[in-house]
Amino acid sequence: MPEYAFIEDLSAESWESFLSTLSDGNFEQCFAYNEISKMAFPSTNGVRLAVTVDGDLAGLVQGTYSTYLGFGMNLRIMGGPLIDTKREESLRLYENLLNALEENAKRKRIIHLEILVPEKWKLNEALSKLGYSPAGKLNEYFINLENGVEELWRNIAHNKRRNINKAAKKGVEVVQSHDFDDLHTFYSMLEDTKKRKGISSYPLSWFESVWKLYEPAELSKVFLARWKGKPVSGVFVVIHGKTVYALAAASFTEGWKARPNDMIHWKAMEWACQNGYSKYHMGLLSEPPPAEGSSSWGVWRWKREWKGSLERIQIFDKLLMPRYKLVLKGKELAERLYKIFR
Numbered sequence: 001m002p003e004y005a006f007i008e009d010l011s012a013e014s015w016e017s018f019l020s021t022l023s024d025g026n027f028e029q030c031f032a033y034n035e036i037s038k039m040a041f042p043s044t045n046g047v048r049l050a051v052t053v054d055g056d057l058a059g060l061v062q063g064t065y066s067t068y069l070g071f072g073m074n075l076r077i078m079g080g081p082l083i084d085t086k087r088e089e090s091l092r093l094y095e096n097l098l099n100a101l102e103e104n105a106k107r108k109r110i111i112h113l114e115i116l117v118p119e120k121w122k123l124n125e126a127l128s129k130l131g132y133s134p135a136g137k138l139n140e141y142f143i144n145l146e147n148g149v150e151e152l153w154r155n156i157a158h159n160k161r162r163n164i165n166k167a168a169k170k171g172v173e174v175v176q177s178h179d180f181d182d183l184h185t186f187y188s189m190l191e192d193t194k195k196r197k198g199i200s201s202y203p204l205s206w207f208e209s210v211w212k213l214y215e216p217a218e219l220s221k222v223f224l225a226r227w228k229g230k231p232v233s234g235v236f237v238v239i240h241g242k243t244v245y246a247l248a249a250a251s252f253t254e255g256w257k258a259r260p261n262d263m264i265h266w267k268a269m270e271w272a273c274q275n276g277y278s279k280y281h282m283g284l285l286s287e288p289p290p291a292e293g294s295s296s297w298g299v300w301r302w303k304r305e306w307k308g309s310l311e312r313i314q315i316f317d318k319l320l321m322p323r324y325k326l327v328l329k330g331k332e333l334a335e336r337l338y339k340i341f342r
Contacts, residue, residue, distance in 0.1 A: 025243025059083035072110030167263035189250035233260035
């Protein structure tokens with residue numbers, strides 16, 4: 001029988017080294033992600049767990065949760081758990097890691113656990129066996145960069161090429177930076193975009209935490225489009241493995257007629273191609289697609305014009321401490337009231 005052991009204090013170097021063998025990029029499971037979240041949100045804590053089989057590192061998982069009244073609310077696992085699928089009885093390894101994660105969570109008085117996993121991992125049966133229930137679906141959207149800049153340009157929609165050429169003719173210029181002033185310029189765009197569209201995004205503290213903790217520094221940056229000497233559009237990216245993640249994008253309306261929003265992503269993708277990255281991650285798309293003409297249809301259509309691919313993400317959840325689920329409902333009510341009366 002194989003001997004399993006679980007480690008809560010695996011070093012960052014060992015964590016990243018093992019993660020690199022399992023994925024071309026998995027920002028939510030990188031070692032720094034939990035530290036970034038804890039710095040950005042004071043009430044946030046993290047869980048980190050690795051498993052060895054007969055002394056060899058064989059899997060890992062991490063997630064974050066917020067606290068309320070001495071309880072952990074929802075432990076959210078994105079892009080994990082990850083295991084060495086080349087091993088025999090890999091499904092049993094996965095189940096053992098999840099069982100250990102649950103025991104760890106219960107010791108921390110965490111009430112609820114949520115796991116987001118790619119559908120292609122085919123873990124429905126294993127998660128169902130362990131008591132998890134389906135709780136929704138999302139789509140991650142990737143642009144393939146492996147065939148180079150010329151193929152990428154030919155593949156995108158004609159509308160995109162036209163807008164990018166128009167931006168170039170109007171004198172839109174794109175720069176990249178890891179400067180705090182440029183980060184704050186980007187965030188001012190994001191605040192304007194959030195108010196205009198009624199959307200939510202990461203707070204400034206989260207972006208600043210990435211700037212401070214994610215190393216080396218060149219693995220996080222902003223691309224800013226300038227027109228007539230002013231910043232008009234931007235995208236915030238981080239890099240993990242072979243994947244470039246566009247985690248937030250924003251713009252000022254005054255620059256829209258120069259079409260900087262297509263240009264800014266194109267320049268980020270072009271740079272990624274030229275530097276050997278294989279994927280450009282453009283965030284999430286809803287499942288199922290929104291109705292044509294609805295408020296969210298425009299974003300769906302705009303992303304699809306890049307001719308990328310969808311990777312379906314399945315959401316599973318489980319109450320770890322059912323007798324305390326009223327605490328969860330109390331926190332949700334308090335948050336709703338805060339939004340109403342603030």
